[in-house]
Amino acid sequence: MRMLGLATLMILLVSCGELSNPNPDACQVVRMVSTQAGFRLANTSSANVTVKAGGCIEFVNDDANNFHNAQSRPSAPSNLAFNTAILARGESQKVVFNVAGEVEYICGVGNHATTMNGRITVQP
Ligand SMILES: [Cu+2]
Numbered sequence: 001m002r003m004l005g006l007a008t009l010m011i012l013l014v015s016c017g018e019l020s021n022p023n024p025d026a027c028q029v030v031r032m033v034s035t036q037a038g039f040r041l042a043n044t045s046s047a048n049v050t051v052k053a054g055g056c057i058e059f060v061n062d063d064a065n066n067f068h069n070a071q072s073r074p075s076a077p078s079n080l081a082f083n084t085a086i087l088a089r090g091e092s093q094k095v096v097f098n099v100a101g102e103v104e105y106i107c108g109v110g111n112h113a114t115t116m117n118g119r120i121t122v123q124p
Pocket of ligand 1 (some may be wrong): 065112116
C-alpha cells in the first residue's frame with residue numbers, strides 16, 4: 001500500500017512538470033469544447049486518445065462558458081491516475097504518461113462526467 005502511494009505521488013509529480021517530458025512536441029492536444037460536446041482530440045470528434053509511453057496530452061479549455069478539468073476515473077490503475085487543475089477558458093495543462101495501459105478519464109466538475117469522458121491508451 002505504501003509503495004502504491006509512492007507510485008501515485010511520483011506519477012502526479014511527473015504529471016505536473018512539463019519539463020520532465022523528454023519530447024514535448026509529441027503532446028497531443030485535447031480540447032474541452034463544452035459540457036455537451038465534451039472532450040475532443042484535435043481535429044477529430046473523438047475523446048479517445050492514443051499516446052506512446054513517455055508522451056503527453058495537453059488538455060486545453062476551449063469553452064467560454066465553463067471551467068473544466070481532466071482526471072482519471074476512480075477505477076483507474078494507480079500508475080495511470082492523474083488529475084489536472086480546474087482550467088478556465090484558454091488555460092491548459094500537460095500530462096505525461098509514462099506507463100503503458102488504458103485509463104478512462106472524465107471532467108470532475110459538477111456532473112460533467114456524464115458527457116465529458118473518454119479513454120486514453122498508452123502504448124509501450
Ligand atoms: Cu467540465
